[in-house]
Amino acid sequence: MSDQVKVAIAYHSGYGHTEVLAQAVAAGVENAGAVAITVSVADLDAVNWEGLADADAIIFGSPTYMGSVSGPFKTFMDASSKIWAEQGWKDKLAAGFTNSASLSGDKLNTLIQLSIFAAQHGMNWINLAVANGNNSSQGNPQSLNRIGSYLGAMAQSNADEGSDVAPPQCDRDTAQALGARVAAAAKRWKQ
Numbered sequence: 001m002s003d004q005v006k007v008a009i010a011y012h013s014g015y016g017h018t019e020v021l022a023q024a025v026a027a028g029v030e031n032a033g034a035v036a037i038t039v040s041v042a043d044l045d046a047v048n049w050e051g052l053a054d055a056d057a058i059i060f061g062s063p064t065y066m067g068s069v070s071g072p073f074k075t076f077m078d079a080s081s082k083i084w085a086e087q088g089w090k091d092k093l094a095a096g097f098t099n100s101a102s103l104s105g106d107k108l109n110t111l112i113q114l115s116i117f118a119a120q121h122g123m124n125w126i127n128l129a130v131a132n133g134n135n136s137s138q139g140n141p142q143s144l145n146r147i148g149s150y151l152g153a154m155a156q157s158n159a160d161e162g163s164d165v166a167p168p169q170c171d172r173d174t175a176q177a178l179g180a181r182v183a184a185a186a187k188r189w190k191q
C-alpha cells in the first residue's frame, strides 16, 4: 500500500456552482500535501469507483435541491449500496459540503443526509471546525464559514449569478479549509 494520502471528492453539480467548491476542496487537499481525486457522480457509468475505493477519505458534495441532495447525487448514493453490502468504504474518513441559492435554503438537511450516508458505510465523519466569524455585531459577512455551519462546509450562490462569481470567495475558502482539514486527518488516520 502506498504511503501517499489520497482524498477523493465525490460531487454532483447541475450548473457548475458546486463544482467550483469541489475544486476548492481539492486545492485544500493538495495544499495539505495529499493527493486529490475529483469524481463527478453525474453519470454513474463514468464514476471512478476505483478512485473512490483507493482513497483514504471521501468528501461528498451536492447542491441542495428541494431541501435535500440532488437527484443525481441520490442515484449515486443508491448505487453505492453494492459497496455498502461489502462495507467496502468502512473506516475511511468522510466529510461533506453543499451549496444553494438561499442563505439557509435547508442546506443542513443535505449535510445531515451526507453524514448519515457516511455512517451507513461505516465511515468516520470529519466536521468543519472553522469558527463562525459572522455571528456578532463585529462579524463580517465575507468571513470564513460566514453561514455558521459545523457539520460540513456550506456555500451560497445567488440564483441569478454564474459560477464565475457565485459562490463568493469566502465560501470557496471555507471549502478549501474543509479539504485541508480532511487531508490532515487522513494523514493521522493512516499512521
Ligand SMILES: Cc1cc2nc3c(=O)[nH]c(=O)nc-3n(C[C@H](O)[C@H](O)[C@H](O)COP(=O)(O)O)c2cc1C
Residues within 6 Å of the ligand: 012, 013, 014, 015, 016, 017, 018, 019, 063, 064, 065, 066, 067, 068, 099, 100, 101, 102, 103, 104, 105, 106, 157, 159
Ligand atoms: C431543482 C432545484 C431545486 C433547488 N432547491 C433549492 C433549495 O431547496 N434551497 C435553495 O436554497 N436553493 C435551491 N436551489 C438552488 C440551487 O441550490 C443553486 O442554484 C445552486 O447554486 C445550484 O448548484 P449547482 O450549480 O452546482 O447545481 C434549487 C435549484 C434547483 C435546480
